[in-house]
Amino acid sequence: MTTLTPLTPPTARLRGRLALFNPTIARITTRALFGQRRFLLLLPLPVLVVGLAVLTDASGVHPREWVDAVVLDLGLTVVLPVLALIIGTGVLGTEIDDGTLAHVLAKPLPRREIILSKLVVAVSVTTVTTGVPLALTGFLAGSPSLALALVIGSLVGALAYCALFAALSLLTRRPVLIGLAYILIWESLLQNILDGTRVLSIYQYVLTVVDRVANSTLVSANLSLAVALAMTFIFTVGFTLLAIDRLRSFAVVGETS
Amino acid sequence: MSTLTVPAGSTGGSLGSPAPDAPKAPGTGGLVELRGVSKWYGNVVAVNDITMTLGPGVTGLLGPNGAGKTTVLHMMAGFLPPSRGEVLIGGEPAWRNPFVYSGLGIVVEREAVHGFLSGWDFVLASAKLHRLPNPEAAARRAIELVDMVEPMHRRMGTYSKGMRQRMRVAAALVHDPAVLLLDEPFNGMDPRQRLHMMELLHAMGEAGRTVLFSSHILEEVEQVSGTVQVIVAGRLAASGDFRTIRRLMTHRPHVFTIRSSDDRRLAVALMGRASVAGIDIDPQGGLTVRASDYGTFTRELPKIALAEQIRVQRLVPADESLESVFSYLVGA
Numbered sequence: 001m002t003t004l005t006p007l008t009p010p011t012a013r014l015r016g017r018l019a020l021f022n023p024t025i026a027r028i029t030t031r032a033l034f035g036q037r038r039f040l041l042l043l044p045l046p047v048l049v050v051g052l053a054v055l056t057d058a059s060g061v062h063p064r065e066w067v068d069a070v071v072l073d074l075g076l077t078v079v080l081p082v083l084a085l086i087i088g089t090g091v092l093g094t095e096i097d098d099g100t101l102a103h104v105l106a107k108p109l110p111r112r113e114i115i116l117s118k119l120v121v122a123v124s125v126t127t128v129t130t131g132v133p134l135a136l137t138g139f140l141a142g143s144p145s146l147a148l149a150l151v152i153g154s155l156v157g158a159l160a161y162c163a164l165f166a167a168l169s170l171l172t173r174r175p176v177l178i179g180l181a182y183i184l185i186w187e188s189l190l191q192n193i194l195d196g197t198r199v200l201s202i203y204q205y206v207l208t209v210v211d212r213v214a215n216s217t218l219v220s221a222n223l224s225l226a227v228a229l230a231m232t233f234i235f236t237v238g239f240t241l242l243a244i245d246r247l248r249s250f251a252v253v254g255e256t257s
Numbered sequence: 258m259s260t261l262t263v264p265a266g267s268t269g270g271s272l273g274s275p276a277p278d279a280p281k282a283p284g285t286g287g288l289v290e291l292r293g294v295s296k297w298y299g300n301v302v303a304v305n306d307i308t309m310t311l312g313p314g315v316t317g318l319l320g321p322n323g324a325g326k327t328t329v330l331h332m333m334a335g336f337l338p339p340s341r342g343e344v345l346i347g348g349e350p351a352w353r354n355p356f357v358y359s360g361l362g363i364v365v366e367r368e369a370v371h372g373f374l375s376g377w378d379f380v381l382a383s384a385k386l387h388r389l390p391n392p393e394a395a396a397r398r399a400i401e402l403v404d405m406v407e408p409m410h411r412r413m414g415t416y417s418k419g420m421r422q423r424m425r426v427a428a429a430l431v432h433d434p435a436v437l438l439l440d441e442p443f444n445g446m447d448p449r450q451r452l453h454m455m456e457l458l459h460a461m462g463e464a465g466r467t468v469l470f471s472s473h474i475l476e477e478v479e480q481v482s483g484t485v486q487v488i489v490a491g492r493l494a495a496s497g498d499f500r501t502i503r504r505l506m507t508h509r510p511h512v513f514t515i516r517s518s519d520d521r522r523l524a525v526a527l528m529g530r531a532s533v534a535g536i537d538i539d540p541q542g543g544l545t546v547r548a549s550d551y552g553t554f555t556r557e558l559p560k561i562a563l564a565e566q567i568r569v570q571r572l573v574p575a576d577e578s579l580e581s582v583f584s585y586l587v588g589a
Contacts, residue, residue, distance in 0.1 A: 024385045028371065035373050099369035103428065106334065107386040108359040248353050252336035252365070 019113035025104060026117045029091050033125065036094060042086050045079045046133035053137040063141035067218045071141070071150070075134050076206055077188060080157045084126045085179040088165030091118040092243075093175045102252050111247040119162055119240060126158035127151070141218065149214035157206040160232050163239035164202070170246035198222055205232045287313050287347065287360075287435040287467040289333055294342035296328050303328045305491040306342070311469055315462035317478030317499070318471040320488035326471040327366060329488065330440050333469070334363045346436055359387065362429035366440040368421055372414025376405055376424040379413060383428035399427040404453055418445030423454070430461070437461060439470040443477050455481045511551040515544045515558075516571040523567045532557055545575070 033039055049070060056066040092115075095101040104114055131154035138147030164182075168175040187203045198204045204221070208228035211221035221228075289311040296304040304325045320326050331337040332344045335351035335358070344350065346357045370379060380399055384392035400409050403423040413421055422445055430437060439458075443451050458481055462468050472478050478485055479499055487495040487502065495502055517523045524544055527533045532553040537545040548554035562569045 022386070024382050028374070028382060031373055032371055099365075099367040100371055102336070102363075102365050102367070102369070103383070104386070105336070105355075106358050106361075106363045106429075107383070108356050108388075109386060110355060249338070251338070252331060252334075 019110045020116050021120060022109065022113050022117045025109075025114060026121050029118050029121045030125070032094070032100075033087065033090050033121065036090055039086055039090055042083055043129070045083065046129055049075045049079055050133045050136050053140050057140055063143075063218060067137075067141050067146075071134060071137050072207070072219065075130070075137065075150075076153065076157070076210070077203055079134075080126075080130045080154060080206065081161055081183045081187065081203070083130055084122075084158055084161030085165050085176060085183065087122045087126050087129075088162040089169050089175045089179065091122045092166050093169035096169060101250075105247075105250065105252065112244050115166065115240060115244045115247055119166060119243075122162040122166065123155070123158045126162055127155045130154045130158070138214075143214065143216050143218065146210075146214040146216050146218060149210045149212075149216075149219075152213050153206045153210035156209045156232050157202060160202045160205065160235040160239075163236045163243070167239040167243040167246065170243055170250065199227065199231065202232070202235060204228065205235075287465065288345075289436055289467055289469065290343070290345040290348075291329070291333070292343040292345070294329075294332060294339045294344055296325075296332060296337065297340050303491055304332070304339075307488075307493045308342075309486055309493060309496065311467050311486075313462065313465045313467050314484060315458050315468045315470070315482040317482040317485045318469055318488065319475070319478050319485050320471075320473065320494075322473055324488045325491040326473075326488055327440055328491075330363075330438050330469070330471055331365075334361070334365075334438055336363075336365075359432065360435045362432070362434035362437045364422075364425050364429045364437075364439040364442055366444070368418065368425065368445075370413050370421055370425065372412060374413055375410050376400065376413055376416070376420075376427075377409040379424060380409075380427045380431055384431045387432040389432055395431050395433075396427075399431040400424075402430065402457060403427045419447055419450045422446060423450065426454070426457075434466070436467045437469070439468070441472060442470050443472065443474075451477075458482075511548045511554065512575040513546045513548060513554075514571070514573045514575050515546055515569060516542065517544070517562070518568040518570070519565075520544050522565060523562065523569075526561050526565050526567075527558075530554075530557055530561070543571075 052070045052074065053066065056070065057063070092101075095104070131151040134150035134154060135147040138144070138150050165175060165179050168179055172178055186197065187201050190197045191201055191203070204223050205228040207219070208221040208223045208225055209232075211219045212225045223231075291307050291309045294304060294307045295302065307329065318326050318329065328337065332339050333346065333351060335344075335346075335354060338352045344352065346361055349357050351357055351361075374382070377396065377400065381392055381396040384395040384399075387395075389395045400406055403426050405420065405423050405427060408416070408420065409424075413424060416424065422442065426439070426442065429439075437458075442454060442458075446454060455477075458468050458470065462482075470481065483499055485496065485499045485502060486493060515523070520538060520543060524536045524538060527544075527546060528536060532548055532550045533546060534549040535547040539545065546554075558569070558572070561567075
């Protein structure tokens, strides 16, 4: 009843490829991400930023005052990292939790290809969901250059944050908790107390990039652009390589273990 | 492989079937080898010094729950590193080597799938991730093999456990692997699905594929495979032909509790039989009979009761659990 064709091992063909991006993985990852309840629950956050900006602007407050509170304090220190946390752990951590990652792991794909495909999805979704509403606030403040700067800043932040949180998904069983601790304790609390931690804070890189691109009096940063870009590069590449290496040695546990 | 090897005592060493150390000729993609493989987690030893070689055909990996079957399968699947020893698929290490998957298909026990995908999407994605030249045709063929063509465009979230299981099997054999590993594949299947899956595994074995499936149910292994590897408490307890193991199991000593209209008279009659090794009389009523031979005793009891005109009200095997069967095998 069953006919089976002779074996044709495609190993040689697979080995020679320079694998960087896999559309099948990206498509399934995106569909899974948008199907997650906790992701959909976070979508009101960007709406909140725009709403607050519209309200304060309409009530006659000068952009000099509300940009700091709404765009920087809420948009860049809360919305961007929290969305990146949910999305960055969502593209990998949830598949680890529910066991569906085993399907992808049991394929003859370089682990680099899996991580990079998932990061492309995470960075794109994070950049769009934070960059677009933040750009709207930039236009509202009457500064198209600030709008552009916020989109670029969102991309820079999305790169570093998503790489960090994807690596966390593979390093710990509680990536969201540890990611939140990084955002709340390291970036928000310690920054105000210890100046030295600034050079190790993704928020500071984003702020620096936004400041230099916008060239506006509305934003001021503490780092030099060169340091900010170099550190973003180190964070992004370093945590991506770490994630790839962890996935190579990823142990799939059974239901009972 | 037709002889049964049961290690004496629990010492390591020459367990199980002989493992040929001969180097493999090219084209032996279907060979699965474990060489002195152990796996421990902290102080807990999950798998203890297992050496086995699996070739083409269907092999059952039999053992009670918690014996280490999943750990062994996951090491073969490259999902876990062995703490000691080597796991080779077609001569290549399974761990940290994603390219072994081009000749290897895996169906894990944990049945997680993306519920939003249709069965067709799921199997097609698997074919594309294997970079097959014609993924649509390969997906179609795999879905036909598991008899899931009719519901293949439904979301997998709407499938029954058995249907999801078959789609996962389809995804695992979409690239026609030389080696197929399945962890408890018959769980959640109805009898018809079970029969169909057994036929499919048989056909793959006949076609020269190496098929290994785990089970804790003797009858499943008996129906699908002639060759069996028995794992108890992380050790390879027995390996070889299933019929030999089955015979050992049916002829093992056995304990029954019996209630009858006249326990003492029945005890006297039974004591004269060779198939009975000992009898205890419970003061509260009832007998505990240690039969030396399961088959003979169960055939003789009704005849004796009839001849003595004693009514047997209850006959319960006291020791029928699979664990006791396995521990007997290990102790033999």
